[in-house]
Amino acid sequence: MSNGAQNDAKKARDDSSRAADTDRIQLAQLLAYAAEQGRLPLKDYEDRLTRAYAATTYDQLEELRADLPGSAVSPVRGGKQNPAPSTLLLALLSGFERRGRWNVPRKLTTFTFWGSGVLDLRYADFTSTEVDIHAVSIMSAQNILLPPEVNVEIRGRGVMGGFDRTILGNGTPGAPTVKIHGFSLWGGVGIKRKARRPRG
Incomplete structure (x- = not known):
């Protein structure tokens, strides 16, 4: 040969x-x-x-x-990604919370108006390697909690309010990238990396 x-x-x-x-x-x-x-x-x-x-x-x-029960990693190796459907979380004079295990879509919009919201990705299942979050907060507040390993890009801004930009940076190589953009008006969008807690 x-x-x-x-x-x-x-x-x-x-x-x-x-x-x-x-x-x-x-x-x-x-x-x-x-x-x-x-x-x-x-x-x-x-x-x-x-x-x-x-x-x-x-x-x-x-x-x-190898030591965990369940099927093989992928019955069809190298298959195409199948992200969860785009999602809108809305709080008008109310609130929303998304916590625990849930499927994170590739595109997600969070909107609060005179309300509050919590988006917790620490225990969630990512369905794509990139997640695009459009966060809008008007006269209200919302918090986005990220696990330590994800990579983060933020392009949001606050007008007479705050849009957290303190946690930009790399997580674990190969981990999903979470891109957050949007704005707050007389309100706030808080973004934090937060450690998981043992479940008891």
């Missing part, structure tokens, strides 16, 4: 063992389920989650789930 053919064969093997974003997201969901069921302590869950997002091969992903 010529050197060129050998190189092509090696590249094909490497490509077939390379994990896709979809596989990392599916494993993250499996780990979250195991933690929710009490089969993974919080510290172990967060350690495996960090390693899952950084994984580049199927072998690395399989190693992280």
